[in-house]
Every structure is written in structure tokens, then in C-alpha cells.
Amino acid sequence: MTDQLQRMMKKLEGDGPIEKHILLLKLTEALENAPDFGDKPIMDAASPQRQWLSKVGALLSRLSIERKVQFKSSFTTLIQYWEPAIVQIQGQVLDAMEEIKLELELEDRSDIGSAYAPGDVYRFFADLKEVIASAESEIMIIDPYFNGEAFDAYLASANTELSIQILADRYSKDINTYIQKHSSQFQTHIELRRSKELHDRIIFIDHDVAWIMGGSIKDAGKKATYLIPLQTPIALAKKQIYQEIWSNSKEVECSA
Structure with a gap:
């Protein structure tokens, strides 16, 4: 089996407990270390706010297509509705964390590590x-x-x-x-x-x-x-x- 085929098979099989642990850890860190977003859009590429959004978007997209679509939908409204969109995205992070926790609990792998x-x-x-x-x-x-x-x-x-x-x-x-x-x-x-x-x-x-x-x-x-x-x-x-x-x-x- 080629390396490319192995990677494709791995994506189809979904994440195992180890990868879920890492995603949960990264999402938790992102939420705990979120920057101050203020009440006006800050979309400069070098800003902590924009970098945070990029990181969270990548993590949510890694979880599922549904999570990716939800994030992109919220992201497109940031300029017009900055504060509500930020709250919505933070809620998506929380929902994703709870989903991973439940999956790990059902697999009897609740503890990270x-x-x-x-x-x-x-x-x-x-x-x-x-x-x-x-x-x-x-x-x-x-x-x-x-x-x-x-x-x-x-x-x-x-x-x-x-x-x-x-x-x-x-x-x-x-x-x-x-x-x-x-x-x-x-x-x-x-x-x-x-x-x-x-x-x-x-x-x-x-x-x-x-x-x-x-x-x-x-x-x-x-x-x-x-x-x-x-x-x-x-x-x-x-x-x-x-x-x-x-x-x-x-x-x-x-x-x-």
C-alpha cells in the first residue's frame, strides 16, 4: 500500500483516541488563551485575533466537514457582525470539546494520556x-x-x-x-x-x-x-x- 493510499484510508477511518486527545488538548488551549476580541473587527493577518481564528478554524475543520462548514459560515459574517460571530465560534469550540469528551468516554478513554x-x-x-x-x-x-x-x-x-x-x-x-x-x-x-x-x-x-x-x-x-x-x-x-x-x-x- 502506498503512503498516499495509507493517508487516505486513515482519514476515512477517522481519528483514534490518541488523535482525539491531541485535538481536545489543542481546543482547550485555544479557548483558555483566546485574545481580547473587542467590539470591532480585527482581521489583520499578524494580529493575535486573526491567528486565533485561523488556528481554531483548522482544528474544527480537522474534526468533521460539518464543523468546517459551521466555522466558515460564522467566519464570513465576522466583518458585519463581529461580536456575535466571535461568540458563535467560541460556542463551536465548546461544542466540539464536549463531543470529543463524550466520544472518549464511550471508548473508555476519558483521561488525556x-x-x-x-x-x-x-x-x-x-x-x-x-x-x-x-x-x-x-x-x-x-x-x-x-x-x-x-x-x-x-x-x-x-x-x-x-x-x-x-x-x-x-x-x-x-x-x-x-x-x-x-x-x-x-x-x-x-x-x-x-x-x-x-x-x-x-x-x-x-x-x-x-x-x-x-x-x-x-x-x-x-x-x-x-x-x-x-x-x-x-x-x-x-x-x-x-x-x-x-x-x-x-x-x-x-x-x-
């Missing part, structure tokens, strides 16, 4: 696979004990068009063997570096999404652990820290 008991191997595997599958442009994995087996389980079937960076330590040469064989067959470009400065086990997805784990991916489900999304400001701060560590880390030499 998950805890896993020892032996809960498959549920962790399925959730982490969904986290990785949600990436549209890039993935960065931070895990000092990430190994070749973990690469094979979680990254071998990832979209080959993604930019993938792995920052590990102890099993770097083992991972590198898998990467070389994978790249040779699928022409993927996966970067691997090693560092002794790793403290977290964290996965960065695209620009501003990050999931932190309670243990190494290689021990997923074998030991008690958790998988929790970070709030956007924390995710961005963490990403900056690890991008600096990446810049100063060592490239892993190719195996003979």
Missing part, C-alpha cells in the same frame, strides 16, 4: 503506533535505551516521506543496523545520533506535539509506564532543548 500496568503490552503498542501514525511531516524520538527491536516495531512501517530523527545512546549501533537495511530497501532518510545528555523518553510529532513516556520504548508494557501529551508551550520548550542537544551530539558510525 494513559497509564499502563506491567504486562499491558498490546495496548501500549497500539497507542504508540497511533501516535507515530499521526505524524504528517516529522518525528523526533528521544530515548537513551531505544533499540533495533523498537525501531522495527514502531518505525519500520512509518510513512517513508517523513523526516525521522532518533536520539539514543546505549543501543545506537544496533539501531543503525536496522536503519541501514531499511534505507537500502525503501530509500528512506532516517537520522541517528547518540548522546549521554538524555533525561526524558519523549516523542515529538510535527511542529508542536510531544508525548512523554514513563520508561523506554523497548520496555513498552513490560513495566508500568505512561504515555501523556504535553501542553504546547512545554512541548515547544522541550523540543528546543533537544534540538540543541541534537546539534551537539555524535553521529553514529556505519557498521562495517
Whole structure:
């Protein structure tokens, strides 16, 4: 199956609990950090108000066609009816949040993030696979004990068009063997570096999404652990820290 077909199938299947968690988190952050809209239209592209509207519109559109149509209908009335339209859009955000909460409750996944008991191997595997599958442009994995087996389980079937960076330590040469064989067959470009400065086990997805784990991916489900999304400001701060560590880390030499 091609990467394009996989993405089309994924859209038809709808969002799983992991993606719903992220959408709920983003909508909650947007509502809590909404700018002051005042009583007159502010549509300048650089204004916080216009940026907020763009972000909310993208999130609502991501949920469903119905949500997208509702937002666009309200958006077109902003110039004439600024205050009522803003109230309407904020109401759409609230309605969307409640809809996601209900869906998660019905799926028995109400809490954002998950805890896993020892032996809960498959549920962790399925959730982490969904986290990785949600990436549209890039993935960065931070895990000092990430190994070749973990690469094979979680990254071998990832979209080959993604930019993938792995920052590990102890099993770097083992991972590198898998990467070389994978790249040779699928022409993927996966970067691997090693560092002794790793403290977290964290996965960065695209620009501003990050999931932190309670243990190494290689021990997923074998030991008690958790998988929790970070709030956007924390995710961005963490990403900056690890991008600096990446810049100063060592490239892993190719195996003979």
C-alpha cells in the first residue's frame, strides 16, 4: 500500500483516541488563551485575533466537514457582525470539546494520556503506533535505551516521506543496523545520533506535539509506564532543548 493510499484510508477511518486527545488538548488551549476580541473587527493577518481564528478554524475543520462548514459560515459574517460571530465560534469550540469528551468516554478513554500496568503490552503498542501514525511531516524520538527491536516495531512501517530523527545512546549501533537495511530497501532518510545528555523518553510529532513516556520504548508494557501529551508551550520548550542537544551530539558510525 502506498503512503498516499495509507493517508487516505486513515482519514476515512477517522481519528483514534490518541488523535482525539491531541485535538481536545489543542481546543482547550485555544479557548483558555483566546485574545481580547473587542467590539470591532480585527482581521489583520499578524494580529493575535486573526491567528486565533485561523488556528481554531483548522482544528474544527480537522474534526468533521460539518464543523468546517459551521466555522466558515460564522467566519464570513465576522466583518458585519463581529461580536456575535466571535461568540458563535467560541460556542463551536465548546461544542466540539464536549463531543470529543463524550466520544472518549464511550471508548473508555476519558483521561488525556494513559497509564499502563506491567504486562499491558498490546495496548501500549497500539497507542504508540497511533501516535507515530499521526505524524504528517516529522518525528523526533528521544530515548537513551531505544533499540533495533523498537525501531522495527514502531518505525519500520512509518510513512517513508517523513523526516525521522532518533536520539539514543546505549543501543545506537544496533539501531543503525536496522536503519541501514531499511534505507537500502525503501530509500528512506532516517537520522541517528547518540548522546549521554538524555533525561526524558519523549516523542515529538510535527511542529508542536510531544508525548512523554514513563520508561523506554523497548520496555513498552513490560513495566508500568505512561504515555501523556504535553501542553504546547512545554512541548515547544522541550523540543528546543533537544534540538540543541541534537546539534551537539555524535553521529553514529556505519557498521562495517
